[in-house]
Structure formats: structure tokens, C-alpha cells
Amino acid sequence: MKRYKLNPIIIAPPNKGFLIQTPTGKTLFDTHPRGIVKELNRLNKRIKELEAKVDELHDLKKWLEGR
Numbered sequence: 001m002k003r004y005k006l007n008p009i010i011i012a013p014p015n016k017g018f019l020i021q022t023p024t025g026k027t028l029f030d031t032h033p034r035g036i037v038k039e040l041n042r043l044n045k046r047i048k049e050l051e052a053k054v055d056e057l058h059d060l061k062k063w064l065e066g067r
Contacts, residue, residue, distance in 0.1 A: 017031040028036050
């Protein structure tokens with residue numbers, strides 16, 4: 001899995017922002033990290049859901065092989 005890339009962006013003073021490139025290719029930019037944190041939390045939740053589905057598929061595969 002790719003990692004997030006964080007690049008600080010300097011905007012007209014006194015504001016500074018952050019630019020994050022997500023593993024899915026989405027670019028997040030915000031002067032306040034709240035929006036970025038919200039998106040990262042959403043992505044982490046989706047990852048956990050997908051991992052749970054993978055576990056279910058492994059269990060189903062084992063069950064089918066045991067028949």
C-alpha cells in the first residue's frame with residue numbers, strides 16, 4: 001500500500017496550508033488540518049471495512065475447502 005505524502009504549502013502570510021497526496025491519487029489541500037483529518041479518518045474507516053470483508057472471504061474459502 002502506498003503512503004500519504006505531506007507537503008507544507010506556503011501561502012500569503014500569515015496562512016500556511018498542507019497538501020496531501022493520498023494513495024488513491026486524491027489531492028487534499030487545506031489551511032486547517034481539520035478537513036484533512038476528516039478525509040483520513042474516512043479512508044481509514046473504509047480500509048477497516050475492506051479488511052473485514054477480506055477476512056470473511058478467507059473464512060468462506062476455508063469452509064468451502066473443508067467440505
